[in-house]
Amino acid sequence: MPQLSLSWLGLGPVAASPWLLLLLVGASWLLARIRAWTYTFYDNLRHLQCFPQPPKQNWFWGHLGLVTSTEQGMRVVTQLVANYPQGFVNWMGPVMPLVTLCHPDMVRTVLSASAAIAPKDMILSRFLKPWLGDGLLLSGGDKWSRHRRMLTPAFHFNILKSYVRIFNDSVNIMHAKWKRLTSEGSAHLDMFEHISLMTLDSLQKCVFSFDSNCQEKPSEYISAVLELSALVTKQHQQIILHMDFLYHLTSDGRRFRRICRLVHDFTDAIIQERCRTLPDQGLDDLLKAKAKVKTLDCIDVLLLAKDEDGKELSDEDIQAEADTFMFGGHDTTASGLSWVLYNLARHPEHQERCRQEVRELLREREPEEIEWDDLAQLPFLTMCIKESLRLHPPTMGISRCCTQDIVLPDGRVIPKGVICIISIFGTHHNPSVCPDPEVYDPFCFDPENIKER
Incomplete structure (x- = not known):
C-alpha cells in the first residue's frame, strides 16, 4: 500500500487511505479559505482607516446597540452626523464593518453606481423574504429589471x-x-x-x-x-x-x-x-x-x-x-402623514396657512373633495409635507453591498465586499447640508431656496 509522509506534521509514514487524503484536501481548502479571508479583512481594514469611527461599546460587540429604533437612537444618529458629516464606519461585532454615508456628495456616488456594482444588501432585508418573496423590494439583477x-x-x-x-x-x-x-x-x-x-x-x-x-x-x-x-x-x-x-x-x-x-x-x-x-x-x-x-x-x-x-x-x-x-405602502405612508399632522399641530401659523390654501381651492365646490389636478395647486401645503419628510423620513436608511471598490469624490475607497449604509435620516439632519436641521421650516422647500442648493 502506498505510504504518505507526514513528517511536516511531526508524524511518520502512514498508509495513504482515501479518507485521509480527503481529510487533507479538506483541511488544505479550509486553511486556504481562512488565509484568503484574513488577507481580505486586513486589506479592507487598511482602506477603512481613512474613515472616522465613533468609540466602540466594547471590542467584541463593536457598535451594536449604539443606534436603536427609539427617540434616543435618533438623537445618537444626529450627534454622529454632527461629528462626522461626510460619513463614518461602525462595526457589527468584531469583524463586520459598515460604512455609513450621510452627505449628498458621498451618497450620490453609491446610488449612481450600477446594480451590479452596488446591489441591494440582503442581510437586513432577508427577514422579509418568507413574507414578500421575490417582489420589487427584495429582488435584484435581471429579475428586478x-x-x-x-x-x-x-x-x-x-x-x-x-x-x-x-x-x-x-x-x-x-x-x-x-x-x-x-x-x-x-x-x-x-x-x-x-x-x-x-x-x-x-x-x-x-x-x-x-x-x-x-x-x-x-x-x-x-x-x-x-x-x-x-x-x-x-x-x-x-x-x-x-x-x-x-x-x-x-x-x-x-x-x-x-x-x-x-x-x-x-x-x-x-x-x-x-x-x-x-x-x-x-x-x-x-x-x-x-x-x-x-x-x-x-x-x-x-x-x-x-x-x-x-x-x-x-x-x-x-x-x-x-x-x-x-x-x-401602508406603514411608510401612515408614518409620513402622522408626522405631517404632528408638525402642523406644533406650528399653528403654518397649519392655518395650509387650511386657508385648501379652503380657497375648494371654495364653492360640492362636494368639498380634493381632485388629482388640485395637487399641483397647493404649493405651501406641499412645502410643509416635504419639510416634514425631511425632518421625519419614514425610512431611516437603505443598504448596498459593494461588489467592487467604490471611490468616493474625496478619494477614499469603500472596499469590495463591505456593506454601505445610506443614512436618509442622517443626510436630512446633516448640519453641513441644512444649517438648522432640527428646525421645522417649510420655506427650506420654497422654489427660490431650492435653486440655491
Whole structure:
C-alpha cells in the first residue's frame, strides 16, 4: 500500500487511505479559505482607516446597540452626523464593518453606481423574504429589471388618478370615526393607529378592489399584516435570532410562519377568484375594457403585465408583488402623514396657512373633495409635507453591498465586499447640508431656496 509522509506534521509514514487524503484536501481548502479571508479583512481594514469611527461599546460587540429604533437612537444618529458629516464606519461585532454615508456628495456616488456594482444588501432585508418573496423590494439583477418594466403601468398617471376617489372615501370614514369618538367624550386619539388603518383600507381597495371595512371592524388580514411588520422589526433587533434555524424554534418564529401562510392564502384566493370570474372574451379584453373606465387595480395590472417576449408573471410573482405593495405602502405612508399632522399641530401659523390654501381651492365646490389636478395647486401645503419628510423620513436608511471598490469624490475607497449604509435620516439632519436641521421650516422647500442648493 502506498505510504504518505507526514513528517511536516511531526508524524511518520502512514498508509495513504482515501479518507485521509480527503481529510487533507479538506483541511488544505479550509486553511486556504481562512488565509484568503484574513488577507481580505486586513486589506479592507487598511482602506477603512481613512474613515472616522465613533468609540466602540466594547471590542467584541463593536457598535451594536449604539443606534436603536427609539427617540434616543435618533438623537445618537444626529450627534454622529454632527461629528462626522461626510460619513463614518461602525462595526457589527468584531469583524463586520459598515460604512455609513450621510452627505449628498458621498451618497450620490453609491446610488449612481450600477446594480451590479452596488446591489441591494440582503442581510437586513432577508427577514422579509418568507413574507414578500421575490417582489420589487427584495429582488435584484435581471429579475428586478424585468419586473420593474412590467409594473411601470401600475404607476401611470391615468391609473393613479382613479385612486384619489378611493383615498377621499377612506379619509372620510376616518374623519367620521373621529367625530363620533370626540362626541362620545374621547379627549385623546392615537393618530398613528387610525391613520395606519386608513392607509391599509385604501391599499386593499387599490391593490385588490377589496373592501374589508377595517376602519370600523377587525380584519384578520389587516391584523396579520400589522403583526408581521412588528415581528420582522423584533427579529431584526435580536441579533442572535438572525439565524433562521434558531428563530424558527421560537414562538415568534412559529407565529411568523403561520401568519405568512394566512396572508399568502388571502392574496392567492383573490388572484384565483379574479381568474375564475374572467368572462369569455379573455383576460386582455377584460382588462382593456376596465382600463377605459379607469377601474384597474394592482391585481389587474399584474395579470395584464407581459415582458418583451410576451411572458406573463406567474401566480407566485403576482402574489409577491401584491404583498410588497401592501407592506411597502401602508406603514411608510401612515408614518409620513402622522408626522405631517404632528408638525402642523406644533406650528399653528403654518397649519392655518395650509387650511386657508385648501379652503380657497375648494371654495364653492360640492362636494368639498380634493381632485388629482388640485395637487399641483397647493404649493405651501406641499412645502410643509416635504419639510416634514425631511425632518421625519419614514425610512431611516437603505443598504448596498459593494461588489467592487467604490471611490468616493474625496478619494477614499469603500472596499469590495463591505456593506454601505445610506443614512436618509442622517443626510436630512446633516448640519453641513441644512444649517438648522432640527428646525421645522417649510420655506427650506420654497422654489427660490431650492435653486440655491
